[in-house]
Amino acid sequence: MIKINTKRLAKFLGFKAIRLLILLVVIAAISFIMIQLSPIDPVRAYLGQRIVSQEQLAIIGRYWGTDLSLTERVFGWLQTLASGSMGFSLIYRVPVTEVIVQKFLASLTLMLVSWVISGVVGFGLGVIAGAKEDSLADKAIKTYCYILQSSPTFWIGLVLLMLFSVYLGWFPIGLSVPIGQLSDTVTFWQWLHRIILPAITLSIVGIASLTMYTRDKLINVKKSDYFLFAQARGESFWGIIKNHGIRNILLPAISIQFLSFNELFGGTILVEQVFAYPGIGQATVAAGLRSDVPLLLGIVIVSAIFVFAGNFIADLIYQYVDPRLRSEGDE
């Protein structure tokens, strides 16, 4: 059904690839410079509490290039990065790429589940609130959204944890795997049981903004001429909401949901901390606190790619699903 103009698609992808490349170089350079200018001393972080002499310190420093100028160091870093290596994590003692792949996959399920929850619930609530504007349901949903939007994620996480894990005892208080069990022996139900609470917490902030956005969009559709005409043609209220309302707000809502990847990433850091869920968020905090510079820089780059991917998909949807934009360039 969707006609795709390959030439236009190639041009679009080419543009995006160049933009991603520029973005990554700039981010890599800036974050590296910022770390270099910060009080973090990688040599000290590497040594930890071990006592060494000044001479040994200087040798390690020279080995790592701390005696080079800032420009030389930046170019060195970009060169290594271009060769595909992100260095060696100081706390995990394995290549950064390995740490990130492992941790990111763990977080990805958490983020994906909460992303789907917030998308479905947020959109659904938004449609109800918008369709029945000013009704009791709308007021209740609005109040709920304001409360969620104005409370910090970690606080909501703590409240949920206290209520469901401590008082009610329905869910475990943390960790992605039961204590004393290997991760590859975990059953689906055990996994689900442990992911529900953090996923709900993470989805909550997304729900509020998506609901309010959907509500607003639907109210605008209700004010449109085509909504009025559909009514004049005798279509039923929920029929119009379904046929014309949702049809016109689904695309922007999906785009907004993809654009929220950055909030998702920020949220997962807090949520993983509260629920002691061993994912990319916890790794980020650990890397920051324990001055694991290579890991920290690696995570910065990966998160940039992640957010870029979200924006890219949102763009792609607009370009290729909306018939108004799709055929514009084809003619």
Added chain:
Amino acid sequence: MEKLLEVKNLSISFTQYVQGLNRHDLRVISDLTIDVNSSEIVAVLGSSGSGKSLLAHSILGILPYNAHVTGEIKYNGKTLNQELKEELRGKEICLIPQSVNFLDPLMKVSEQAIGECKDDDEHKEKKIRQREIFDKYGLDESVDDMYPFELSGGMARKVLLSTALVGNPNLLIADEPTPGLDAKSVEETIQDIINLKKEGKGVLLITHEINVALKTADKIAIFYSGYVIEINKAENFNSADTVLHPYTKALINALPVNGFKFTDGVQPLEETLGCPYWENCPDRFDKCENHKPDLVNHDGIMIRCFKYEEADNGA
């Protein structure tokens, strides 16, 4: 014989809050009386933005919730209440909207002409009917899959007309069917509307283009400041002598063919105590300032002016 559509003493007002909590009723249509028969075109002619469209909206029951309506609307002798309006709209009474903005931008036009269906059988049935009507107006099958933004001006107009005809209605309400169209398209629209009449349908044409009203309508109602001040046969509008109301005379004289005579003054925005045309009327009486004339029958012409009421009483 029952009239197809009868509107009696219809008034529409909106409650507004001005300067905080001061409630203010804004009257848009006052005491409107008009009727439409089968095989008849009645035009409501008034300036743009004067609230003529609300007449259409009130017949279809799609006024906003803060509208306050009094008066009576009858369809085939039955009072049109909200329930009946909801039952009839889209089936027996259809709206021909004014522009492509009245179509869903993300839905194929054939689906929009078909509209909401209960099941697949109904959809199939309506699809055949939609195809017939599109064919009738020269819209080939490639148009079926187009989105509203892909339609040219002329095609859009035909699609809008087709959407109203799929349900095979008896009464059509055309709300400004010729906004900003070129001369050729206007001519086609006029022809299309006349053809509807020939098929036996009643048409209520709401427009500000006197030319379109003159060429299509059997009767023309002049809408001035929320009031219908005169309902006269279309042929009487050819000369200022055969229309009655001073405003209608001024309007006819202002037409290019009649010498472009300019009359000073504007329509009052606020509700007036007396006749709405009092301020600008060349023939006014003393009582016109503080008393409102009713719409009365004067030799078969409906007129809202004391001049003729006096004449009738005197006779």
